[in-house]
Amino acid sequence: MDYKTIMVGLALDRPNDACLRVAGDIAERFEARIIGVAASDLRPPMYFASGAFAQKLFEEETAAIERQLSELESEFRASVERRATAVEWRASRTLPVPYVLQQARAADILVVGARSEALVDPNAAPDPSDLVMQAGRPLIVVPPKTEWLDLRxxxxxxxxxxxxxxxxxxxxxxxxxxxxxxxxxxxxxxxxxxxxxxxxxxxxxxxxxxxxxxxxxxxxxxxxxxxxxxxxxxxxxxxxxxxxxxxxxxxxxxxxxxxxxxxxxxxxxxxxxxx
Missing domain, CATH: 3.40.50.620 (HUPs)
Incomplete structure (x- = not known):
């Protein structure tokens, strides 16, 4: 048994270098493809504004999320495209955890960055604590300074x-x-x-x-x-x-x-x- 499809969940609020390196390492070891996933939703204050001001906030926040997701896609592809047999990108303007849980059906294993419980933003990245309990797939949690998946x-x-x-x-x-x-x-x-x-x-x-x-x-x-x-x-x-x-x-x-x-x-x- 080998891993044939690796899914890596990316964060909008912190660097993704470590989990991209580990996802690429696994893909090389097992000659697997990689699916990159990312999502973010509007922050709660949006729902309490009204009128033209609310519309302006909505448009600005939406544009910022779309820009960040586009930048993440470029970062993802540049990091792993030479290490995987195939590369695919999936992104949406929604909450990260439900989105990654839905996409997990397409993967053998999930790779995500570690997140301190005190600093989790549910709109910016999937929380590994939520994913591991609900995904139905194994999860590799990657600390931020990891250079590679060290299997010595x-x-x-x-x-x-x-x-x-x-x-x-x-x-x-x-x-x-x-x-x-x-x-x-x-x-x-x-x-x-x-x-x-x-x-x-x-x-x-x-x-x-x-x-x-x-x-x-x-x-x-x-x-x-x-x-x-x-x-x-x-x-x-x-x-x-x-x-x-x-x-x-x-x-x-x-x-x-x-x-x-x-x-x-x-x-x-x-x-x-x-x-």
Whole structure:
């Protein structure tokens, strides 16, 4: 199994260089095509103005959005056209998250830039926290200073739940391309460490069946899952972390677990998330 269509979601309010580099890198590795997507809608104040003033604001904001989308298309094509087997652009004047979710049907995997939760503008770019819970496709979240998809060392952040099983299966092409793979589980209680060792051994054996050799690791101390995974990733020099996206619905809003939230918004490494 390979990725044949990569979709990259672009932001209007910050640089896109990092996620374009990673999307191009994946396209080269798997001889895939790339679809670029971007969207933006009018800001809420537009809906409260009236008369000629409202019309003037509407026209100016619409023209600005169309200009930004056109500039993004040029940036996208210049960055990836020589790295992909084919290139396609999709854009609309609408909210980014619903638009990207609709377009995701055409892709094997989505690539988006990381966004700090405190600075998300829902009109300017898709929020990875929303996409990972709803897209039905794996998501690669790219920190802003990333130069390439570094697969020399890849960490699987294992938890014995459906989401992790889904993520590892979806990431098989990435894992097969990696030089070194480590499966790690952090036991949340000391008496669970034996179970954790059994879990990661099973995952490593399953990966061997797919021609992938993986190391296994269970820290000596339990608890502090996010911090321990970050230390493990640093120790093994991981360029990417594979993880299931864990969350639950509360008051009709998606609430992410601490580990998923960290990987989607704060990690310095590319995060491969699936649900």
């Amino acid at each position: 060392s890849v960490l699987i952040a294992w938890k014995d739940v459906r989401e992790a099983r889904r993520a590892v299966f979806d990431a098989l092409p990435i894992l097969a391309a990696a030089t070194e793979v480590t499966v790690a589980e952090v036991a949340e209680q000391d008496d669970r460490r034996a179970d954790a060792r059994s879990h990661v051994a099973d995952v490593a054996a399953w990966l061997r069946g797919h021609g992938i050799v993986a190391n296994t690791l269970v820290p000596e101390k339990a608890g502090g899952v996010t911090d321990q995974l970050e230390k493990i990733a640093a120790n093994i020099g991981a360029g990417a972390v594979i993880a299931g996206a864990y969350g639950h619905s509360r008051l009709r809003e998606w609430v992410l677990s601490g580990v998923t939230r960290h990987l989607a918004t704060e990690s310095r490494r590319c995060a491969f998330l699936s649900r």
